[in-house]
Amino acid sequence: MSEDRIIKYAEAILAVASAENNGAEVEDELFRFARAVEGSDELRLTLSNAKIPAARRQQIVEDLIGDQATSATTALISMLVAAGRGGDIQRIADQVVELGAASRAKAVAEVYSVIELTQDQQTRLASSLKSATGKDVEIKIIIDETVMGGLLVQIEDEVIDGTVRTRLKQLREAF
Amino acid sequence: MKKRLFLASVTGALLLTFGMAGTASASGETLEGCFLEEWLEEKGHLGGDHGEGGDHGGDHAALHDEELLAEIEKKCIEAPSPIIPELNEVIWGGGAFLVLLALMLWKGFPAVKKIMDERSEKIASDLDQADQTKADAQAVKAQYEAELADAKSEASRIIEEARQQAETLRADLQERAEADIADMRTQAALDFDAARERAMGDLQAEVSDIVVGAAERVVEANLDAEAQTRLIENYINQVGSE
Incomplete structure (x- = not known):
């Protein structure tokens, strides 16, 4: 389509x-x-x-x-x-x-996590992401077991990866 | 033809010389003729004396005949000179000699001279031809020797060229073989390095898999809800501090 x-x-x-x-x-x-x-x-x-x-x-x-x-x-x-x-x-x-986010003058932050984030965590994460990117964001949680742990946030084309999967991958590449 | 004529002339002269010659004698006649001639001559001189003698005269005549016969015999049987020939022989011999000499001067000598000249010319021609043949043979020999020398030179050149080509080929082959050996050594070294790299890579990957797998298992075993929450909190704090 x-x-x-x-x-x-x-x-x-x-x-x-x-x-x-x-x-x-x-x-x-x-x-x-x-x-x-x-x-x-x-x-x-x-x-x-x-x-x-x-x-x-x-x-x-x-x-x-x-x-x-x-x-x-x-x-x-x-x-x-x-x-x-x-x-x-x-x-x-x-x-x-x-x-919808654009109508509210915000960007969408897709957050990949193994577990659900609490509302407090989402609020603090949105605040942290705003300080890091300068954008007001709306958190969209995506449950993904493959990240193993930690979070991966994608805002438009920008990716902030803090997952255990990526750390292990870096460890494998370090050998 | 001339030869036949010459031989006929010579034969005729010989026949004339020896066929006309008679028997040597003092008077140039036969012995019987000599007796007869002398007897008749003496009887002609003594004819008148025989009639005058009668019977007595008969004995005397017989004695006289005997003396006459002895004298005739002495005359007729007298030996010819061993040195001086008879005049007729000298005439016939001289004539024959002159005829023969004339024939020889007229025909014989020119023919002989002609034959000798022809023979000389033929010999000279043969000698010239022999010389020419010898010269030709020498020329052929010289040419053959020159060709032989050329052939030897060409053979030497070909051999030398072949030797040089063989040497060049040997050098090329040796150089190529050395280059091939060097390439093979280089390739072998590269292959060895690549194999070592692969082995090291495989080993490293194996070790990495083992280590990371062990780490994953350890992490998974320890990633409980509290650990997940702690990781999320750490992430939020780190992002906020950047």
Whole structure:
């Protein structure tokens, strides 16, 4: 799908979320769902398979999300799957997050971690990242076991890597 | 033809010389003729004397005949001169000699001279031809010797050239072999270094895998929730301090 169409889908989702008065929550839930789809090839193929009836794919989405997201988020994801955009959910979600943060004059900081960060940690991390990059950021946590420990933050094209995986890699290269 | 004519002339002269010659005698006649001639001559002179003698005269005549015969015999049997020939022999011999001499001067000598000249010319021609042949042979010999010398020189040149080519080829081969050996040594050294590097790399990777694997296991074993929180806190503090 073209980038323009991605942006239009993202803008439409943001408009719906704004109308529902829970834009930030929808962004976060959509982002988390996109990461879950990204981590499962089977799920991504299923949601993007046009041979599976749209109702069946929507049902799968609803079953997966359950009560872990708002109804608005579930309805928006279901709409994307029914429209045959199941394979583009990651790109649309990333665009939604970026456009939402931009509307608040912030940048998106994708934080890869083994465990979930507390709200306090996210606040202090955002403060630290602002002092380091000069940008106000919105933290988006991505659970990734491969980092083994520590954090990896990506803000636009800038990467700040403090993971155990990278330390071990550097140790291996040092030999 | 001339030879035949010359031989016929010589043969005729010889026949004329020896065929016309008669038997040598004092009077130039036969002995019987001599007796007869002398007897008749004496009887002619004594004819008148025989009639005058009668019987008595008969004995005397017989005695006289005997004396006459003895005298005739003495005359006729007288030996010819061993040195001076008879005149007729001198005439015939001289004529034959003159004829023969004339023939010889007229035909014989010119023919002989001609034959001798021809023979001399032939001999001279043969000698000239022999000299020419000898000169030709010497020229051929000289040419052969020159060609032989050229051939020897050419052979020597070819041998020398071949030797030089062989030497050049040997030097090239030796140089190439030495270059190949040097290349092989260099390549062997490079291969050895590469193999050593690979072995060292493999060994280092092996050691690295072992060490890092052990480190990973140690880290994983110790990365509990508290350690994760501590790592996150350290990250937040480090990023904020930069």
